[in-house]
Amino acid sequence: MNPVLFPRTEEMLLSMVKAYPEARFMAGGTDLLVALRQKQKALPPLIGLERMEGMGDILREGDEISIGAACTLKEVASHPLTRQHLPLLCQGADSVGGPALRNMATLGGNLCTASPAGDTLPALFLLEARPELLSEKGLRTLSMEAFITGPGRTALLPGELLHRIRIPIPPNAPIQHFEKVGNRNAMAIAVASLAALIRMEQGLVTQARLAWGSVGPKVIRSSEAEAALMGKPLREESLKEAAFYAQKAVQPISDIRASADYRKKVSASLLQRLILYRDSDDKGERS
């Protein structure tokens, strides 16, 4: 029987990594333990992160929010700092699994699992989150694009772990909206999801960032769809045009949850539904 270790400090953690180079890091364990059990072999040594100093808190540091990788999705979704500044991330975190699962599963775990259907990933891409990695060589910080290298794959090196996630506070509080379509509301893996971050000035879109989840090997962006919204009011016509580009940009597969064709349609519909979530301050532009 291999050990299950709970370091409290970086020093303890790094010495455990050295002693057990084959060890796996475990944050909430909700993906890892399922995957390890499927292999039907003895558990490898596990290094649990739930008691680590400096990995379970949410702080404001200057113009960014810094989230410990071992923070649970419940903590991320309900913390005053994330609720005030990063509602998009809160919505994504609150969409994963069900309440008990979110009391265990962590933001760091959702990132490191790197599932194309990971509900926090579209938000993290749009918010330009920067994963901060820790190893015996010290810290390094990557972009989301560099961190997620493919479905289920990350840039983490052996012995390296995700330590914190740093997210710049988006200026001028733009519209932040995340919507997920699954086979049921709770406990469902996404068929398709959309994260949108839209800034409006005097009724016109001055910034549009869109990211789709579960419709490609990684999070899908579309600069054409974003451009189609720029400089215009958020209305049916421009959303329809953007949705046309969205359908071209997504690269879904057919699987047990949905067909590729259906996923394309849902990707476009999710974008067109943004009309329901327009900033209520822009009353003059409501049709």
Add this chain to the structure above:
Amino acid sequence: MSKPPENSPISFFLNGSPLSLSVAPGRRVVDLLREDLHLTGTKEGCGTGECGACTLLVDGFPMLSCLMLAAQLEGRNIETVESLEKDPVGEKLITSFEEKGAVQCGYCIPGMEMTALALLRNHPEADREDIRKSLSGNLCRCTGYVKILDAVEDTAKKLTAPKEMP
């Protein structure tokens, strides 16, 4: 580091009583409870965190015992369905589930009750929508959701009802 022994000592609170035992650190909590401690109230459904049948409370929060390892229990306060009748809110939940006919096969009920217990302890004023959201991770395959919601709502009403004058 030397190789650790097969079993490791752990200490935690189980249903209000301190407990120290020696257990394989990678043993699942649901197996520890059911097979080693013979507390079979906690049920295993899917074993993959998708059904909520194995829900128990860890330091007051609902968690899934099929995805927890024994070593994680160190120093924690664990509550299982066996403690329900000794808890003032839990006692009312049991009565409401009986009165509202919320139990069909019963397999999901321990998880439902523990989830509801955590909700109503912190939010006795919870309305039906709060209850629905709170129980959204607990599946019932007898499709008995309506009566289950009725039962939890009934307990919430009893908890918030003005006390009768003596």
